[in-house]
Amino acid sequence: MTIITLLMYATMVTTALLANPWLFFTSLMCLCIVIGFIASLAGVGGGVLFTPIMMAFTSINPDVVRSTGLAIATMSSLVSARPYLHGNLANFRLVLVSSIPYTLFAIIGSIIGLHITSVFGSVGKSIIRLSLGILVLAIAALFMVRGNKTDIPKPPRNRDKLAESLRLNSAYREGSLNMLIEYRVVNLQWGLLSLMGVGLVSGMFGLGAGWAIVPVYNMLMYLPLKVASASSIVLIGIGDTAAMWVYINSGAFIPLFAIPCLLGIIIGARLGSRIMPKVKVSWIRILVIIVMIIAGLRLIQQSLPLLVGWLP
Numbered sequence: 001m002t003i004i005t006l007l008m009y010a011t012m013v014t015t016a017l018l019a020n021p022w023l024f025f026t027s028l029m030c031l032c033i034v035i036g037f038i039a040s041l042a043g044v045g046g047g048v049l050f051t052p053i054m055m056a057f058t059s060i061n062p063d064v065v066r067s068t069g070l071a072i073a074t075m076s077s078l079v080s081a082r083p084y085l086h087g088n089l090a091n092f093r094l095v096l097v098s099s100i101p102y103t104l105f106a107i108i109g110s111i112i113g114l115h116i117t118s119v120f121g122s123v124g125k126s127i128i129r130l131s132l133g134i135l136v137l138a139i140a141a142l143f144m145v146r147g148n149k150t151d152i153p154k155p156p157r158n159r160d161k162l163a164e165s166l167r168l169n170s171a172y173r174e175g176s177l178n179m180l181i182e183y184r185v186v187n188l189q190w191g192l193l194s195l196m197g198v199g200l201v202s203g204m205f206g207l208g209a210g211w212a213i214v215p216v217y218n219m220l221m222y223l224p225l226k227v228a229s230a231s232s233i234v235l236i237g238i239g240d241t242a243a244m245w246v247y248i249n250s251g252a253f254i255p256l257f258a259i260p261c262l263l264g265i266i267i268g269a270r271l272g273s274r275i276m277p278k279v280k281v282s283w284i285r286i287l288v289i290i291v292m293i294i295a296g297l298r299l300i301q302q303s304l305p306l307l308v309g310w311l312p
Contacts, residue, residue, distance in 0.1 A: 029260035032072075036268025038288060039076070046265045047073035047208030047240075049291060052136045055129060056298035060257075062125050063117055066206025067247030068258045070110075070240045073208025075262050076269060077237030084230035087172075091227055094168045094185060094217075095234045101192050102199040102209075103239040109203025110246035126303040132205050133299030139211050140292040152181060155222035160186045172227055183224055191221040203243040208236055 032050065039046045051069035055062055084090040116124040152174075163169065163185040171182040194216045202209035210232045217228035247253045 025260045028257075029264040032261045032264025033268040033271075036076075036265040037272040038268075038291075039265075040269040040272030046076050046269070047206060048139065048211050049288065049295075050261065050265075051206050052132060052292065052295035052299060055132060056295045056302065061252070062128050063114060063247065063250070063252035064254055064257060066113060066204075067244060067253040068261055069206035069208065070203075070244040070247065071253070071258050072261060072265050073202075073210075073236050074240045074244060075265060076208070077233050077240070079266060079269060081234045081237050084233060088170075089172050089226060090230035090234045091168065091170050091185075091223065092234070093166065093170070094223075095231050095238070097166060097168065097188075098192065098195050098231075098235050099238045102195045102202075102213075102235060103242045105196045105199035106203035106209075106239045106243035107246055109200040109205075110243045111203075112200075113204040113206075114246065114250055114252065128205070129299045130303035133296045133303065135201065135205065135207075136292050136296035136299065140289045140296065142211065142215065143289050143292075152183075152224045153218065153222045155184050155186045158186070159184065160188050163188045170227075172224070174224075174226075181224060183227065184222070186222050187220050191216055194220060199239055199243075202236075202240060203246070206247075208240060210236060 031053075032046070035046050035049045035053070039049055047069040050072050051065055054060060054065045054068075058065075081090070085092060113128065116127060118124070120127065166188075168185040168188070169183065171180050173179070174181045195213070198209045198212040198216065201207065201212070210229075213232035213235060214225075214228045217223045217231055218225050221228075223231065244253065
């Protein structure tokens with residue numbers, strides 16, 4: 001059985017579920033429990049799995065899916081942010097500095113995404129699907145490449161005067177080593193510039209952005225991996241909340257659709273966080289990569305026929 005045949009069967013199943021509202025919402029909550037479970041183990045936000053899966057295998061309006069994806073990313077952030085801030089694992093000063101470009105461009109991305117679908121109609125939806133499919137495949141490739149990252153990277157010798165003037169350098173207690181780890185923030189200008197692009201993508205596609213913020217913090221600005229992950233979660237809670245209001249004001253956010261999704265994500269994330277010490281996370285990452293590749297290919301397959309017919 002080919003991948004194309006499996007994708008067709010998956011689409012037929014989702015179409016049948018859409019015909020029964022109660023069955024659909026129950027299945028939707030169960031799906032989000034699985035997404036939240038996998039996402040918490042793999043260290044990614046639920047939106048990066050929810051949005052491409054829903055857009056690839058259902059006929060739900062893309063604007064509704066993207067607004068719900070941002071809501072899921074925001075809820076995941078709010079659930080996780082408090083302990084990270086309380087334990088000084090998240091660099092709150094850096095988050096505040098980063099939130100300005102990230103939030104601004106997340107709002108701009110939301111406006112652009114809504115404009116594309118409203119002006120170009122079905123062609124605009126296909127453009128969104130094609131762009132998202134390519135982006136999802138790129139994210140899957142990023143997850144594969146990031147396997148050789150270091151937990152505590154050594155920053156270059158040169159110091160970042162702007163970061164020092166803003167007092168962004170900090171320290172956190174590494175429980176596995178039972179010691180205090182001091183770190184310096186470098187390349188702040190390039191990091192903030194990168195976060196502009198990340199915010200634009202997050203708002204436009206409703207993905208959340210932990211998959212991109214963590215590499216920016218860890219690989220470009222040389223934060224320890226745990227600090228990068230914790231700070232990323234807090235930043236998402238600020239930026240994606242603002243971007244979500246653009247969809248709410250346009251009427252694209254539907255609470256009846258979002259509530260079972262949010263409940264499922266919360267339940268799944270709590271279950272995943274409890275068994276994380278017993279699970280080999282590398283296998284979960286492989287599963288996430290496979291799911292994203294399938295969803296990305298499906299999105300591209302959906303969009304190409306209409307776009308090829310639309311081209312002169």
